[in-house]
Amino acid sequence: ARAQIGVTGLAVMGRNLARNFAHHGYTVAVHNRTPARTRELIEEFNHEGAFVPAESIEEFVAALERPRRMMIMVKAGEATDAVIDEFTPLLEPGDMIIDGGNAHFADTRRREAALRERGIHFVGTGVSGGEEGALNGPSIMPGGSVDAYAVLGPMLETISAHVDGEPCCTHIGSDGAGHFVKMVHNGIEYADMQLISEAYDLLRQVTDHTPAEIAEIFRGWNEGRLDSYLIEITADILAHTDPATGQPFIDIVADAAGQKGTGRWTVQTALDLGSPVTAIAQATFARVASSRGELRAAYRAMPGGIRPPVRHDEAARFVSQVEHALYASKVIAYDQGWTMIRDAAAEYGWDIDLGAVARIWRGGCIIRAAFLDRIRAAHAANPGLVSLLAEETFAAEIADAQVPWREVVASAAHRGVPTPAFSAALAYYDTLRAERLPAALIQGQRDYFGAHTYQRTDRPGTFHTHWAQPGRPETEV
Ligand code: NDP
Numbered sequence: 001a002r003a004q005i006g007v008t009g010l011a012v013m014g015r016n017l018a019r020n021f022a023h024h025g026y027t028v029a030v031h032n033r034t035p036a037r038t039r040e041l042i043e044e045f046n047h048e049g050a051f052v053p054a055e056s057i058e059e060f061v062a063a064l065e066r067p068r069r070m071m072i073m074v075k076a077g078e079a080t081d082a083v084i085d086e087f088t089p090l091l092e093p094g095d096m097i098i099d100g101g102n103a104h105f106a107d108t109r110r111r112e113a114a115l116r117e118r119g120i121h122f123v124g125t126g127v128s129g130g131e132e133g134a135l136n137g138p139s140i141m142p143g144g145s146v147d148a149y150a151v152l153g154p155m156l157e158t159i160s161a162h163v164d165g166e167p168c169c170t171h172i173g174s175d176g177a178g179h180f181v182k183m184v185h186n187g188i189e190y191a192d193m194q195l196i197s198e199a200y201d202l203l204r205q206v207t208d209h210t211p212a213e214i215a216e217i218f219r220g221w222n223e224g225r226l227d228s229y230l231i232e233i234t235a236d237i238l239a240h241t242d243p244a245t246g247q248p249f250i251d252i253v254a255d256a257a258g259q260k261g262t263g264r265w266t267v268q269t270a271l272d273l274g275s276p277v278t279a280i281a282q283a284t285f286a287r288v289a290s291s292r293g294e295l296r297a298a299y300r301a302m303p304g305g306i307r308p309p310v311r312h313d314e315a316a317r318f319v320s321q322v323e324h325a326l327y328a329s330k331v332i333a334y335d336q337g338w339t340m341i342r343d344a345a346a347e348y349g350w351d352i353d354l355g356a357v358a359r360i361w362r363g364g365c366i367i368r369a370a371f372l373d374r375i376r377a378a379h380a381a382n383p384g385l386v387s388l389l390a391e392e393t394f395a396a397e398i399a400d401a402q403v404p405w406r407e408v409v410a411s412a413a414h415r416g417v418p419t420p421a422f423s424a425a426l427a428y429y430d431t432l433r434a435e436r437l438p439a440a441l442i443q444g445q446r447d448y449f450g451a452h453t454y455q456r457t458d459r460p461g462t463f464h465t466h467w468a469q470p471g472r473p474e475t476e477v
Contacts, residue, residue, distance in 0.1 A: 191330075
């Protein structure tokens with residue numbers, strides 16, 4: 001037994017993570033259900049480092065140093081359970097299984113509890129960055145026990161992306177915390193992508209810029225506070241010309257967005273936790289709506305905007321307003337994600353360092369962005385920070401952005417350009433900012449039809465108005 005780590009499941013992600021471990025000097029046992037993939041890896045990449053190919057699970061387990069450390073990189077879901085069931089009879093107490101697949105955190109909690117009974121550490125681990133990240137340094141979000149992290153942490157930190165010399169990997173919290181945080185990462189990713197797409201659509205429809213011109217605008221934004229991987233690739237996509245037709249690439253792509261389900265999980269879970277992740281939800285629903293061809297056809301002939309595009313000489317001003325709106329909405333979307341992580345930490349007893357979450361997302365993952373360093377700093381300065389808007393510099397930026405933000409959302413409404421995520425972010429801002437909300441009326445309605453009672457603003461207690469009785473008397477209940 002000489003491999004310090006093993007990887008089973010050698011499709012793109014597993015293969016690249018195995019190579020990443022090998023590049024850092026680890027001896028890596030490699031195994032795949034279909035042995036052809038294992039052979040391919042050895043044929044193509046054996047020269048890159050020390051691999052121990054295993055055709056059977058017995059061979060694989062025998063190749064691992066004790067306590068054994070094995071990473072599962074198979075299709076998330078039933079395949080993960082199948083692989084766990086196959087391997088656990090061959091493992092011993094103290095051995096460690098890392099699940100790097102995109103598991104639902106509830107599955108991870110279940111698996112961790114079951115394996116803990118047998119003395120096996122199960123470390124559900126979020127891995128972000130796609131195949132390129134897996135090879136050259138992903139953002140890694142491990143859950144599981146502190147004891148397991150003491151052993152696995154240094155290895156995972158070594159292969160992770162690094163920013164300013166710091167690894168994009170930290171122990172997130174116990175059992176399913178890592179997969180939970182990865183799920184929220186993807187939810188935020190959905191929101192960020194939708195916000196960027198809405199900004200593009202506004203610049204296209206309201207100021208009549210060409211995709212190539214918008215690419216240049218995004219390149220400019222990427223030099224400032226919006227500096228991020230998603231803005232960078234957006235500029236590249238918008239600048240790309242379809243070789244077959246000579247048309248802008250963006251115009252030949254069908255406008256029906258796909259999804260693999262992590263955004264949906266985020267929204268479903270947020271509803272259970274009572275976390276108001278409205279921008280993430282709108283982004284998820286926007287993808288769904290874009291794919292509903294029949295519904296879109298039914299609405300298509302309906303009248304639209306009631307104002308012309310902005311005048312040419314006002315275009316530069318509008319572009320600047322959109323930058324403000326995008327930035328402010330983005331801060332809100334990220335803030336909603338962090339709120340959800342806090343809510344889950346309270347619900348599941350996870351001790352999550354919210355600043356560290358921002359730190360490990362600065363590199364390797366899809367939402368990597370310059371401003372995550374500021375989120376890190378805000379949480380580091382105040383570990384009890386309830387919201388980014390409770391931090392001075394973010395608050396000042398959002399205060400500064402609010403007029404252009406409102407102008408953009410109003411402009412979109414006037415011109416019939418859909419901005420569900422911009423609008424949701426602004427409505428969230430106004431909801432939480434409000435001195436009084438019409439929730440008071442909701443309470444009145446609930447008490448009227450269902451005797452659901454209400455609290456008063458002027459004295460403590462729970463009250464019910466007898467709406468059907470003459471004079472509508474109130475009683476304290
Ligand atoms: P896939 O999700 O396409 O899964 C293919 C792998 O799963 C193959 O190795 C396959 O083996 C194995 N497999 C499927 N069913 C079983 C089974 N019942 N028993 C044993 N092995 C099985 O591979 P990816 O590399 O794309 O992703 C791996 C994991 O990483 C997934 O959970 C994915 O969600 C996650 N992930 C993916 C990212 C990405 O960008 N692709 C990013 C981050 C995480 P065989 O060759 O025998 O069919």
